[in-house]
Amino acid sequence: MFWIVFINFCRTVLIFYENYFFDFYAPLQVKVKMKIKYVLELIKKAEKVSVKFLSPMTGYAGLYEVRVEFESNIYRVFCCFDKEKLVVLFNGFQKKHRKHQRRRLKKPCGL
Numbered sequence: 423m424f425w426i427v428f429i430n431f432c433r434t435v436l437i438f439y440e441n442y443f444f445d446f447y448a449p450l451q452v453k454v455k456m457k458i459k460y461v462l463e464l465i466k467k468a469e470k471v472s473v474k475f476l477s478p479m480t481g482y483a484g485l486y487e488v489r490v491e492f493e494s495n496i497y498r499v500f501c502c503f504d505k506e507k508l509v510v511l512f513n514g515f516q517k518k519h520r521k522h523q524r525r526r527l528k529k530p531c532g533l
Contacts, residue, residue: 434466437510443499446514450497457492458499465509488514 438444447455461475465488479485479500488499488511499514 435508436462436466437504437508439510439512442513443511446499454490454492454495454497458488458490458497461488461490 447458450458465471465476474489476486476488479487484502486501486503488501490497490499496517497514498517500512501509502512504510
């Protein structure tokens, strides 16, 4: 396994598991990348985060999704918390319909 760690001394540490997140992030438009970065910074620094940006996944204990809306598109990144201060980021995708989301959940649940 390969872990990349970014440490923020304010509140939360982000750990990116292997390259799943970066494989999703790399081909995105610059403005979408900026919005995702903004939401991740918000999660790192804020004591409370709106469910608009971070919410628990129904039916998957301990699994959360980071939601990013840009123009008419919705992007999701799966994550979980470790020791209340750690966000582990798995893969992400652009949400198109409900079935697409269920297929994508198989990957982080298997890690």
